[in-house]
Amino acid sequence: MGGVSVIVVGAGIVGLSVAYEALQAGAAVTLVDRDPEGDKASLGNAGGIAVTEVIPASVPGLWKKVPFWMLDPLGPLAIRVEHAPHLLPWLWRFARAGSTSEVVRISAALAQLNGRVYDDLLPLFNKVGLAGDLFRKGALTVYESERGLISDKREWDAKRALGIEVQELSAPQVRDMEPSLGPIVKGGIFTPQWSHVSDPKKVVDVLRDWLAANGAKISKGEVSRVDPATDGVRITLDSGRILSATKVVIAAGVWSARLAERLGDRILLESERGYNTTIVSPGIALEREVIFAERKFVATPLSIGLRIGGAAEFGGLTSVPNFKRSKALVKLAKLYLPGLKEEGGQEWSGHRAATPDSLPVIGRSGPSRHIIYAFGHGHLGLTQGPTTGKMVGDLLFEREPHLDVRPFSAARFSQKWVPP
Template sequence: MESASNEPRIVVVGGGIVGLCVAWYLAQRGLRPLVLEARKPHAAYPGNAGAISHGSVAPLAMPGVLRQVPKMLTDPAGALHIPARYWLKAMPWLLRFVASARTAKVEAAADALASLLFGALERHKEILAAEGALDLIREEGQLYLYRDEAQMAKDAASLDLRRRHGLRMEVLDRAALAALEPEVSPAYTRAVLLPDHGSCVNPARLAEVVAHGVRRMGGEVREAEVRSIRMEGRRATGVRTDAGDVPADIVVLAAGAWSARLLAPLGVKVPLETQRGYHVTLPDAGVKAGRVLSPADRKVFITPMEDGLRVAGSVEFAGLDAPPNEARARLLLDDLRAVFPHVRTEGGTTWMGHRPCLPDSVPVLGPLKTWDGIWCAFGHGHLGLTGSAPTGAVMAAAIAGEKPNFDFAPFSAERFA
């Protein structure tokens, strides 16, 4: 990577959507970053549900989550499953997860997420307008589906938290729901419409568009697997890859679920766990959805995509190295049939990806305190697509010395020490 003498050499480790958005905003400032992408076969960015949800400030660990842990450990068909062979490895993370469900921690996490995700859709549109690809964004809102008032009441705490952070929502009865989504099963009699949320109709193409923009503005995207961060004293001087050493003045770690492995040799221990998510995309489903749908009893997202109807969800703890579990993917078809009883499920393609999840649902962002020249941008969990563009904006501004109006303290890697 060539670099003018007055600009830092910046290497972004990770070419998923978060790393690419950081690089895009750096390139916009003329800083010409180099993105190193290992082409991991199960990175999360191409296969997510496509939801862009700035109001999703409620962390996964809400009060009462402890009651759900036994089912996580024992029900192989549950929305969140941990196989027996992984119980011992997952337990430290689960203990932190349960501890994060205390009211004060939930409120703090929601405040942090709200500060990051505010304006997420506008940030995505800012990138895509510059790249001539606004067709990737659908602005039809999102719809949460409930079978009855009692089921909706179980979500009251989460909905209230979102409402208090400014999310606009409309409660619909069955008639109003049917007017928006006539093919949804009559078993769902209530819904909550989030009219300001949006979605991406092709997350894989989104990543390609952002990467093209990085190159267009003088940056580079190169395939290489980073093995370690190279240090001299307390300062990063580059990275070691499978293709040789790459010098850098600043290393931005945006390697998703693989990020903690690169920090561990530096003594920075982050409780990053992969929550393996699945999707099935049906090219000819025979039913139509006008927007992202999420049935509360199924914990999945159903999204109209360019290449068909996608149902995504399921959470599985099994580590970074275990092969995909096709049975988990097949469960998604039952979830889809519950919402669309007449859906055609033939000819679907399946996918599994690693979501980088932290116990408090708050990503790690900003510079390390104990090492110079290392910035972090990982751990967005289920909100990687949503958080990618706003993360890129605040990170690039801070790296460029612009002092953005953003507090990185709640996102510190050292908060877990």
């Protein structure tokens, strides 16, 4: 792609995957990040390649469960009181995304996107030297009550209808697969298409090093503006430095909405803070990722220890983490994994970039076809990173699209919310 220069803002898994794609296409690539190697969602996530997650967060009937979850101050969902007024437009849109027809539309778009994940992820992992860091062992969703399984039945049926393999297991079958699980587990679902990585930080570090070794320039700086220019796109850094390129991709995770807003595009994007604890010597072993259905958390056997995490806390980007949540999740894990040793855990928290309809934003900006958005992947950025890279590559280089990008357009948020 002689003569095309691409600047990617953000060196998380999404920005790195976009940079990989642009480099493969022969463009001159610069990655700009305020802290290229620093902490971010892409480093501390649960490490799941969660291709089976094709149902949006907002579904019919969810509102019956929400008050119950929120009763527990350390439960799976929390909204910080001081942030609640800012959240109203997002919540309004979230509620609308939960209608039956919207869920059908959104699930089909997610299934289409996740259906491509291994086609895009495997070649990337193989090329950069991560082939041995992907474990295709499926995931086990476990239930502590028959009622829990029955209440999720409709969701599992919907997944099956979208091509997801779903195998129902009895309690002894579950314990055969994962002997560390205790008697609290009454049954489960095995989803063989799921996989997990050795360590998400390793994935990001190896990919970034590969990009640098193969010609991408990695620049440190905080981007304050991205603007269309006559000959392409201009980027202004906080330091006052100006960078120019033929095309720019905004892949700055949850911080992307601010840059889009300065361009004139309104995006409904919120920080959904998650928490976890990584225990180096947990005293038990899991073969695969385990999802604890009723309590809404997961445990992943990473190469660096057992990572136990979850929670969805809406408190804005500047909120201070409440690590009592990490501790509460470890306590819950002990109920399921009686042999778990809790000592020496490393606590972490990070911002998921959540859209109200659970679909990422992948597409051209309103003001310029040369500025492309790639953010808002919520719970699935590690999973969808390489496929997002491919889709953005199609837009950058005007190729025949791999997927229909219309469901992911930023324009879906252009309608302003008016309080009822």
